[in-house]
Amino acid sequence: MAGEDALQFYRDLPKVELHAHLNGSISTATMKKLMARKPHLDIQHGMTMIDKGQKRTLEECFQMFRIIHQITDTAEDILLVTKDVIKEFATDGVKYLELRSTPRDTPAGLTKRAYVETVLEGIKQCKEEEVDIDVRFLLAIDRRGGPSAAKETVKLAEDFFCSSNELVLGLDLSGDPTVGHGRDFMEPLNKARQSGLKLALHLSEIPSQAEETELLLGLPPDRIGHGTFLSTSDHIVEIVKKQHIPLELCITSNIKGQTVSTYNEHHFGFWYNLHHPFALCTDDKGVFATDLSVEYEIAAKAFNLSPHHVWDLSYQAIDYTFASAGVKENLKEKWMLLKPDVFRHAL
Numbered sequence: 001m002a003g004e005d006a007l008q009f010y011r012d013l014p015k016v017e018l019h020a021h022l023n024g025s026i027s028t029a030t031m032k033k034l035m036a037r038k039p040h041l042d043i044q045h046g047m048t049m050i051d052k053g054q055k056r057t058l059e060e061c062f063q064m065f066r067i068i069h070q071i072t073d074t075a076e077d078i079l080l081v082t083k084d085v086i087k088e089f090a091t092d093g094v095k096y097l098e099l100r101s102t103p104r105d106t107p108a109g110l111t112k113r114a115y116v117e118t119v120l121e122g123i124k125q126c127k128e129e130e131v132d133i134d135v136r137f138l139l140a141i142d143r144r145g146g147p148s149a150a151k152e153t154v155k156l157a158e159d160f161f162c163s164s165n166e167l168v169l170g171l172d173l174s175g176d177p178t179v180g181h182g183r184d185f186m187e188p189l190n191k192a193r194q195s196g197l198k199l200a201l202h203l204s205e206i207p208s209q210a211e212e213t214e215l216l217l218g219l220p221p222d223r224i225g226h227g228t229f230l231s232t233s234d235h236i237v238e239i240v241k242k243q244h245i246p247l248e249l250c251i252t253s254n255i256k257g258q259t260v261s262t263y264n265e266h267h268f269g270f271w272y273n274l275h276h277p278f279a280l281c282t283d284d285k286g287v288f289a290t291d292l293s294v295e296y297e298i299a300a301k302a303f304n305l306s307p308h309h310v311w312d313l314s315y316q317a318i319d320y321t322f323a324s325a326g327v328k329e330n331l332k333e334k335w336m337l338l339k340p341d342v343f344r345h346a347l
């Protein structure tokens with residue numbers, strides 16, 4: 001397979017996306033619509049996206065999110081962004097998506113509760129429009145907010161967990177990993193867990209976080225975001241392996257954010273060789289100018305995966321979703337229906 005044929009194979013492959021931050025997933029087309037609504041902000045596209053071949057420091061990446069948040073500060077913006085992002089994932093062949101986003105009170109008058117309601121409305125409208133994708137939502141805790149904001153977000157998640165008809169499934173812990181300490185979030189995260197919410201935590205995204213990682217692994221989380229530096233501690237690897245905690249691996253994000261130097265050195269290789277569960281994900285498809293099909297293609301090239309291996313990766317990811325057993329079964333049936341076509345393309 002070469003060039004366009006290859007990319008078509010990865011597009012046609014039914015996929016599960018488990019690690020996508022809403023405001024990091026905004027495409028160029030949607031960004032243009034948002035910028036046209038707010039010309040006074042004078043934001044240029046280069047300020048919100050890292051193009052092919054470019055890299056940024058972690059600090060510069062988090063600066064980009066501050067700029068993006070200025071552009072998405074009303075309910076109309078959040079509704080537009082949610083619907084566009086969902087439709088773009090569907091066009092890329094994603095059949096099941098767990099979106100995550102940090103509820104925000106904005107100067108434009110949006111409240112955290114209204115923020116969540118708007119995202120859920122976007123998901124509902126896409127369903128009514130029969131977009132071919134099953135979408136669920138995780139509320140994100142930004143480390144910058146500290147324990148009090150975390151408690152508020154957990155409370156909101158608990159409320160929507162009960163009322164959203166299985167749309168809200170859990171929580172994410174994210175934000176600048178150099179800010180705060182995991183211990184600040186143990187109590188609210190533990191409480192969330194006891195309420196039945198699932199936990200997807202960014203862990204060991206930067207070096208020297210072994211102490212924090214070990215503490216948070218004690219919850220334990222249901223999935224780990226990135227886990228880039230987990231493998232620097234044998235003890236931590238043992239804990240993760242023993243509990244079979246799936247990882248969410250985001251290759252382009254790690255390269256462009258410079259926590260990993262080259263594709264071949266990505267920790268995909270380490271966990272793949274251990275046969276440990278993981279799912280390929282995009283993280284921020286807008287900021288990092290990628291798509292899930294592109295991430296599968298990058299992994300296949302860097303780690304020499306056959307189309308069968310690639311198929312297995314996408315099929316296995318169904319088991320790592322936070323969806324009910326029934327939803328997982330339906331997805332597996334869907335995958336089997338789509339399988340022959342996919343392989344006709346591959347051969």
Ligand SMILES: CC(C)=CCNc1ncnc2c1ncn2[C@@H]1O[C@H](COP(=O)(O)O)[C@@H](O)[C@H]1O
Binds near residue numbers: 024101142176202205
């Ligand atoms: C800087 C870099 C390399 C980013 C990739 N890795 C990330 N690590 C931690 N938190 C993140 C990352 N990407 C996005 N986020 C979180 O997602 C938010 C944007 O999406 P949202 O507003 O929650 O809808 C950011 O403000 C940040 O809190």
Ligand SMILES: [Zn+2]
Binds near residue numbers: 019174202225283
């Ligand atoms: Zn992330």
